[in-house]
Amino acid sequence: xxxxxxxxxxxxxxxxxxxxxxxxxxxxxxxxxxxxxxxxxxxxxxxxxxxxxxxxxxxxxxxxxxxxxxxxxxxxxxxxxxxxxxxxxxxxxxxxxxxxxxxxxxxxxxxxxxxxxxxxxxxxxxxxxxxxxxxxxxxxxxxxxxxxxxxxxxxxxxxxxxxxxxxxxxxxxxxxxxxxxxxxxxxxxxxxxxxxxxxxxxxxxxxxxxxxxxxxxxxxxxxxxxxxxxxxxxxxxxxxxxxxxxxxxxxxxxxxxxxxxxxxxxxxxxxxxxxxxxxxxxxx
Amino acid sequence: xxxxxxxxxxxxxxxxxxxxxxxxxxxxxxxxxxxxxxxxxxxxxxxxxxxxxxxxxxxxxxxxxxxxxxxxxxxxxxxxxxxxxxxxxxxxxxxxxxxxxxxxxxxxxxxxxxxxxxxxxxxxxxxxxxxxxxxxxxxxxxxxxxxxxxxxxxxxxxxxxxxxxxxxxxxxxxxxxxxxxxxxxxxxxxxxxxxxxxxxxxxxxxxxxxxxxxxxxxxxxxxxxxxxxxxxxxxxxxxxxxxxxxxxxxxxxxxxxxxxxxxxxx
Numbered sequence: 001x002x003x004x005x006x007x008x009x010x011x012x013x014x015x016x017x018x019x020x021x022x023x024x025x026x027x028x029x030x031x032x033x034x035x036x037x038x039x040x041x042x043x044x045x046x047x048x049x050x051x052x053x054x055x056x057x058x059x060x061x062x063x064x065x066x067x068x069x070x071x072x073x074x075x076x077x078x079x080x081x082x083x084x085x086x087x088x089x090x091x092x093x094x095x096x097x098x099x100x101x102x103x104x105x106x107x108x109x110x111x112x113x114x115x116x117x118x119x120x121x122x123x124x125x126x127x128x129x130x131x132x133x134x135x136x137x138x139x140x141x142x143x144x145x146x147x148x149x150x151x152x153x154x155x156x157x158x159x160x161x162x163x164x165x166x167x168x169x170x171x172x173x174x175x176x177x178x179x180x181x182x183x184x185x186x187x188x189x190x191x192x193x194x195x196x197x198x199x200x201x202x203x204x205x206x207x208x209x210x211x212x213x214x215x216x217x218x219x220x221x222x223x224x225x226x227x228x229x230x231x232x233x234x235x236x237x238x239x240x241x242x243x244x245x246x247x248x249x250x251x252x253x254x255x256x257x258x259x260x261x262x263x264x265x266x267x268x269x270x271x272x273x274x275x276x277x278x279x280x281x282x283x284x
Numbered sequence: 285x286x287x288x289x290x291x292x293x294x295x296x297x298x299x300x301x302x303x304x305x306x307x308x309x310x311x312x313x314x315x316x317x318x319x320x321x322x323x324x325x326x327x328x329x330x331x332x333x334x335x336x337x338x339x340x341x342x343x344x345x346x347x348x349x350x351x352x353x354x355x356x357x358x359x360x361x362x363x364x365x366x367x368x369x370x371x372x373x374x375x376x377x378x379x380x381x382x383x384x385x386x387x388x389x390x391x392x393x394x395x396x397x398x399x400x401x402x403x404x405x406x407x408x409x410x411x412x413x414x415x416x417x418x419x420x421x422x423x424x425x426x427x428x429x430x431x432x433x434x435x436x437x438x439x440x441x442x443x444x445x446x447x448x449x450x451x452x453x454x455x456x457x458x459x460x461x462x463x464x465x466x467x468x469x470x471x472x473x474x475x476x477x478x479x480x481x482x483x484x485x486x487x488x489x490x491x492x493x494x495x496x497x498x499x500x501x502x503x504x505x506x507x508x509x510x511x512x513x514x515x516x517x518x519x520x521x522x523x524x525x526x527x528x529x530x531x532x533x534x535x536x537x538x539x540x541x542x543x544x545x546x547x548x549x550x
Binding site: 005009020 | 399407410414419422423
């Protein structure tokens with residue numbers, strides 16, 4: 001009897017394996033097809049053509065290098081000149097990351113199955129986050145600059161909106177992996193929804209929230225630099241001037257690039273240090 | 285066959301295993317007992333080369349495996365299977381795939397990445413599952429199984445390796461008495477029918493007594509007892525566990541019969 005059933009289990013499983021392999025193969029060929037066709041489409045629409053353009057890829061870095069090399073001694077003074085506008089850019093990024101992640105925490109808790117206070121609202125909240133993510137920061141910023149006038153505030157609001165949407169999605173995925181047992185424990189003592197979330201969920205997910213928020217902060221530094229190009233101030237405005245007026249100002253551009261790179265490195269190191277502390281405190 | 289000489293493992297200041305000597309001349313079922321923190325797990329992890337020994341040597345059939353590196357080390361690991369307390373299966377993969385992981389060492393990385401295994405191996409995996417009485421679970425995800433079933437999947441993975449030695453680190457510590465018995469009987473059966481050496485860390489005395497041919501007692505990293513189950517008197521057991529006169533074997537038992545016995549005494 002066992003022999004018979006083992007044979008049938010074996011053939012059933014082989015059937016399943018064959019089906020999975022078929023799906024896997026189909027997915028793989030679809031992937032290859034999309035890759036190739038996507039590349040070919042992009043290449044055909046490109047004004048210059050990918051293959052003709054590729055040898056020129058290093059022209060801009062070479063120009064920057066050529067402009068900077070004879071004026072290396074001026075770099076420290078460039079750093080000093082642009083440091084205040086870097087601070088402004090970091091400020092915009094920091095405020096918008098904080099505002100955005102606070103909104104994101106709230107949205108994510110409302111959008112996670114199993115945690116949401118009003119399960120019926122999960123869909124609408126998710127759509128709200130989709131809308132927040134759908135509009136490029138630069139579009140929101142341009143509209144706000146038109147209404148409120150140029151400056152850091154429109155940039156801040158624009159970035160905060162986008163941050164809330166994208167962090168909200170990431171946070172709610174983190175929430176889904178949270179262990180529900182502590183929350184059940186808190187329910188059993190009669191805790192309110194806010195208490196359950198704050199005391200049961202947040203301690204579990206805080207390290208993950210933190211690393212996503214820091215990553216988002218890095219992205220926002222870059223975003224607020226880009227918004228400087230459209231009149232939101234900060235280091236982006238200086239970079240636009242340094243790059244577009246060409247003619248020997250590439251050394252300024254180089255200084256700004258170095259500043260931006262150093263900023264990212266500093267915050268990356270800082271975040272891994274804080275994250276280690278946060279996790280090891282829980283461990284021991 | 286297997287000889288362990290002056291094997292030592294040091295974590296900073298702390299000595300987890302203190303110059304252990306074990307010599308085994310024929311395949312047998314060996315139980316290692318002792319309190320938690322006595323160095324039992326560290327010992328098995330060194331044998332499997334999951335962690336490196338600080339000093340000393342492990343020699344298997346004339347081959348020194350203590351300092352193997354790279355492919356040679358992975359090959360040794362494939363010959364020396366390990367079973368864990370928490371099963372250590374991949375929860376989201378199906379049972380047969382988990383069993384097939386036992387063949388990873390002899391397959392190419394690329395084919396295993398796409399889960400491509402030969403049909404013979406798949407059939408063999410299901411035969412092994414059948415031998416352990418869980419063939420019906422074959423297509424399910426490992427996480428959907430009960431603890432006892434998961435541990436039997438882990439044993440099937442070990443058997444799929446076709447190893448000379450099976451190491452079991454507290455294989456029944458997370459299981460209820462009924463499942464514990466099934467798992468221990470499977471290990472014993474594997475030893476008797478296939479002639480494989482089984483070394484199991486156990487935290488209950490009566491399990492060691494009942495299933496093992498030889499018992500090794502460890503305390504604070506040292507081997508303090510090495511003999512047959514008959515030589516393991518209550519006095520020796522008290523010594524191993526560092527317990528006082530109030531220590532009773534029945535109190536740590538997981539056997540259903542022992543509980544009955546206790547009731548009779550009461």
